[in-house]
Amino acid sequence: VITRPEMEIGRYHWMYRSSRPHRYHHVPALRGNISPLGIQGCFECCIKCLGGVPYASLVATILCFSGVALFCGCGHVALTGTVSILEQHFSTTASDHALLSEVIQLMQYVIYGIASFFFLYGIILLAEGFYTTSAVKELHGEFKTTACGRCISGMFVFLTYVLGVAWLGVFGFSAVPVFMFYNIWSTCEVIKSLQTNVTVPGDQICVDIRQYGIIPWTAVPGKACGPILENICNTNEFYMSYHLFIVACAGAGATVIALIHFLMILSSNWAYLKDASKMQAYQDIKAKEEQELQDIQSRSKEQLNSYT
Numbered sequence: 001v002i003t004r005p006e007m008e009i010g011r012y013h014w015m016y017r018s019s020r021p022h023r024y025h026h027v028p029a030l031r032g033n034i035s036p037l038g039i040q041g042c043f044e045c046c047i048k049c050l051g052g053v054p055y056a057s058l059v060a061t062i063l064c065f066s067g068v069a070l071f072c073g074c075g076h077v078a079l080t081g082t083v084s085i086l087e088q089h090f091s092t093t094a095s096d097h098a099l100l101s102e103v104i105q106l107m108q109y110v111i112y113g114i115a116s117f118f119f120l121y122g123i124i125l126l127a128e129g130f131y132t133t134s135a136v137k138e139l140h141g142e143f144k145t146t147a148c149g150r151c152i153s154g155m156f157v158f159l160t161y162v163l164g165v166a167w168l169g170v171f172g173f174s175a176v177p178v179f180m181f182y183n184i185w186s187t188c189e190v191i192k193s194l195q196t197n198v199t200v201p202g203d204q205i206c207v208d209i210r211q212y213g214i215i216p217w218t219a220v221p222g223k224a225c226g227p228i229l230e231n232i233c234n235t236n237e238f239y240m241s242y243h244l245f246i247v248a249c250a251g252a253g254a255t256v257i258a259l260i261h262f263l264m265i266l267s268s269n270w271a272y273l274k275d276a277s278k279m280q281a282y283q284d285i286k287a288k289e290e291q292e293l294q295d296i297q298s299r300s301k302e303q304l305n306s307y308t
Contacts, residue, residue, distance in 0.1 A: 053130075054126075054129035054130055054132075054265075056129070056261070056265050057125065057126050057128075057129025057130070057262075057265055058126065058129075059261070060125075060258050060261040060262045060265060061122045061123075061125065061126045061258075063254055063255075063257060063258040063261065064118060064122045064254075064255055064258035064259065064262070065118075065119070065122055066251070066254060067251045067252065067253070067254030067255035067256075067257075067258055068114065068115060068118045068119075068122075068251065068255055069115070069251070070247055070248060070250065070251025070254070071111075071114075071170075071174070071248045071251035071252045071255060072111045072112075072114060072115040072251075074244040074245070074247040074248040074251065075107075075111055075174070075244070075245075075248040075251075076108050076111050077240070077241075077244055078177070078240075078241045078244035078245045078248060079104045079107060079108060080104075080108075081237045081238075081240055081241035081244070082104070082177070082241050083097075083100075083101055083104055084237050085232065085235070085237050085238055085241065086100070086209070086214075086215065088237075089224055089228075089232050090209045090215065090219065090221065090222060090223070090224065091209075091215050091219040091220070091222070092220060092221070093219065093220060096215055096216060096218065096219040096220070097215050097219065100214055100215060118255075121163075124156075125156065125160070125262055125266070128152075128153070128156060128266070128269070129265060129269070132153065132269040132272065153266065153269055153270040154270055156266050157263065157266045157267055157270055160259055160262050160263045160266055161263055163259055164256065164259040164260055164263060167252065167255050167256045167259055168256055170252050170255075171249065171252040171253050171255075171256055174245070174248055174249040174252045175249050177245045178242075178245045178246055178249050180212055181238070181241065181242040181245060182242075183207070184207050184229070184232070184233065184238070185233060185238075185242060187205060187207050187229060188229055188230050188232075188233035190205060191205055191226060191227075191229065191230050192230065203225055203226035203227075204225070204226075205225065205226065205229070206223050206224065206225035206226075206229065207223060207224055207225075207229055208222060208223040209222060209223065210222040210223070
């Protein structure tokens, strides 16, 4: 039988122990790359980094670099081969094709500038894609979108649109030499097919370069007929230039597709930044209202306490 004094002593010890503050023991930090759940932290970090990559911008950048490289490299070599063919077979006088040579040399310098500009512009657009993707915001925390950042994104949208329209013209212009070389090649194929037919001599089939306007009508000889034209088609300069112009035209088309892709990405990023700025303004107003409400409640409590 428990007496009353023993009950009071037990009650005193129970209240004393419960009134003592809790003591927290220091937990040593985990060493290495092992998380508390036993999963390696390096794997989680790699997953987060892969989630922060803007894959759409990365694909567009690779496509843009590939298209510009094909257009500039193949176009430069093809223009050099075209000048060699003209000087050897269609315009033996240097004064007749002097203007064309200067224009082709100027176009080659322009190609150098285009390659340098798009290399830098593609890197800038890829960096802009990294900093505006939502995955990076989840990785590094929320950041405040400024008016300057939204203005820069809008400027990229406008500039990419202008470059896309310009490259449509470049794509159409690059198809012109492909059309010219195709006409020469098809004429050579006709001459080869008529070698067995005696009634239609191949000497009457000719290709006149002067009608395309690239050399003046006073150029000598200006045209090639029959076996001479067939020999031109069998030269290494003609074969390489024809196929390089095709590849350069394909590269221009790939660049147009890449710029359209970039335009869609930049438009979506700009819309995202615009919505984020509106959400940020809403959250600021909401936080201000909550703070004012807390201040009103605290003042009312103080007044109530003073009355009581």
